[in-house]
Amino acid sequence: HTQSLLLLPDLSCVFFLTSAACSGFDVTVDVRPPAGTVGGSVLFAVSINPPPGSLQFVAWNFGGTNIVTFLSGINTTNPTYTGRIVFNPSTGSLELKNLTVDDTGRYTLNIQPTGATTAHKSADLAVYVSNVAVRANATDLVEFNDTVSVKCFANGSSLTFQWLNGSSHITVSERVQLSDNNRTLTISNVLRSDGHSISCNVSNIISSNMSTPLILNISCKFDSCMEIYKVMRLNLIPVVSLCVCFLFPSKATLFI
Numbered sequence: 001h002t003q004s005l006l007l008l009p010d011l012s013c014v015f016f017l018t019s020a021a022c023s024g025f026d027v028t029v030d031v032r033p034p035a036g037t038v039g040g041s042v043l044f045a046v047s048i049n050p051p052p053g054s055l056q057f058v059a060w061n062f063g064g065t066n067i068v069t070f071l072s073g074i075n076t077t078n079p080t081y082t083g084r085i086v087f088n089p090s091t092g093s094l095e096l097k098n099l100t101v102d103d104t105g106r107y108t109l110n111i112q113p114t115g116a117t118t119a120h121k122s123a124d125l126a127v128y129v130s131n132v133a134v135r136a137n138a139t140d141l142v143e144f145n146d147t148v149s150v151k152c153f154a155n156g157s158s159l160t161f162q163w164l165n166g167s168s169h170i171t172v173s174e175r176v177q178l179s180d181n182n183r184t185l186t187i188s189n190v191l192r193s194d195g196h197s198i199s200c201n202v203s204n205i206i207s208s209n210m211s212t213p214l215i216l217n218i219s220c221k222f223d224s225c226m227e228i229y230k231v232m233r234l235n236l237i238p239v240v241s242l243c244v245c246f247l248f249p250s251k252a253t254l255f256i
Helices: none
Strands: 013-017 020-022 025-032 042-049 055-062 065-071 074-077 085-087 094-096 105-113 119-127 130-136 140-142 148-155 160-165 176-179 184-187 198-203 208-210 217-219 243-247 251-255
Touching: 025 105, 025 119, 042 105, 042 119, 065 085, 074 085, 130 198, 130 208, 148 160, 148 198
Parallel strands: 140 217
Antiparallel strands: 013 119, 020 025, 025 042, 042 094, 055 065, 055 105, 065 074, 085 094, 105 119, 130 148, 148 184, 160 198, 176 184, 198 208, 243 251
């Protein structure tokens, strides 16, 4: 047996294929398209050279579980794959639809043309995290006053979520809370420093993907500025109020 490695671009799915010459005929598996996404589909296209008149036996397996078996004209599909596969008994090809990260792993093919011996093939499938995005319940906020909730969305399973403000990791504090397995970030009494650039990094054992940064517009609540000086006289001279709003990083706006 000989083994070849197919290198693919850095997209959502990558397949490492094996091919071999067995007992007078060659069996190859071509994945079409060579890359896919969560929710998409791939075709494991089987080619046999020289082409056989018919196939006696075909079995596709994943992680020790049978997907589909074809024997002497009878096709048997695992119920858990019903609606997710299309099997061609003439060629042995298999289409797998509605991809998830759980489809990551090694697929094995046992195939026997009529009157020949059985060939064994394998293909490793890796499905990556995709479509990471963040959404906030509001983006125009008032400093020291409002609370914002930001949720992270991603395709895939067995995901880990990590939040960043700019390049700094966001950690839980009295004002900052994480919930829903860290999918949701809640910040109370927002500060201007909270709104720089909030992003979500999603990862699993295969890959990671970062969302587009979310910018929060956090303004000062002028009508609640602190009165720090008053001048009042009996002849009703107007009150003078000195109001200060602290801006990030160290600026102040003065209103009289």
